Amino acid sequence: MNPIPYIDIHTHPFHKETDTIMVQNIYPGEGFAAFSGRNFYSVGLHPWHISTPAENNSSLQMVEEALEFDHVIFVGEAGLDKVCNNDFKEQQRVFEAQAYIAEEYQFPLIIHCVKAFNEVLELYKKMQPAMPWVMHGYNGSLEMTRQLAKNHFLFSFGMNLFKTNSKSVESFRYLPLEKIFFETDEYDGEVDKIYEQGASLKGISIELLKKECWDSFNRIEKSLLSRF
Structure with a gap:
């Protein structure tokens, strides 16, 4: 029996293939690294990259086009x-557009x-x-966590789990395991270290x-096993 792999659900730099399944985030128009079978991708227009409506519409079109590649498995981030200083109304328009794209194409x-x-x-x-x-990179209050969890949100945790005064720790302890993922966004180490911290905080193996x-x-990406 093959060992269960670690999953890094959100990372930016490309990592050489390891025993970890990684979802690397790229922006509209960026190229893909060589697909190895364990590195997958998310594609989306980040709120930091919001520009003019016309340029944003062009980027949204590129997001849709990228979803045709079978190794892209998420919309976002x-x-x-x-x-950030970008127009908030335009952020909302672009975010809503991507939410509808995710729904139309059936991507998380x-x-x-x-x-x-x-x-x-x-x-x-x-x-x-x-x-x-x-x-992703969740650091909301416990009250907000309760509201989001009640509405079926899932949560990805990263380096904030190492900060004892972080709101993430309280929320992480509150959430059931089936709502939790891990990521290395803004973290220099490998995701196994975040798993170790998470297991310690939960008191589990x-x-x-x-x-x-x-x-x-696999519940949210049912076709994953057929892709590698």
């Missing part, structure tokens, strides 16, 4: 960021959210999407955590 959505959880939740309630929405993440990944 897309989302809202009230800290990876979400970047900074100080805009209420707006993301409002759009979710408006759309009632069938496809999963995953909050790493193997159980790996199995739960693997099962969850």
Whole structure:
């Protein structure tokens, strides 16, 4: 029996193939690295990269075109960021467009959210999407976590789990295993170290955590096993 792999659900730099299944984020128009069988991709227009409506529309078209590649398995990261200087109304328009693209093409959505959880939740309630929405690099309050979890959101955790004063730790301990993923966005190490921290915080074995993440990944990406 093959060992259960680690899953890094959101990373930016390309990593050489290891025992980890990785979902590398790329932006519209970027090229793909050589596909190895374990490195997959998400494609989306990040709120930091919002430009003019015309340029954004062109990027959205490229997002749709990228979904034709069988190794692209998520839309995103897309989302809202009230800290960056880009026009928030245009951020909302572009995010909503990508949410509808994800729904139309039946792809899970990876979400970047900074100080805009209420707006993301409002759009979710408006759309009632069938496809999963995953909050990446999650660091929301416990109360917000409860609201999002009640509305079927999933959560990806990274380096904030190492910060004892982080809101992530409380939310991570609260959430059931079937709602949890891990990522190396903004983290220099490998995802196995974040799994180790997560297992310690939950008081469970790493193997159980790996199995739960693997099962969850296959629930939201049912065709994964046929791709490698």
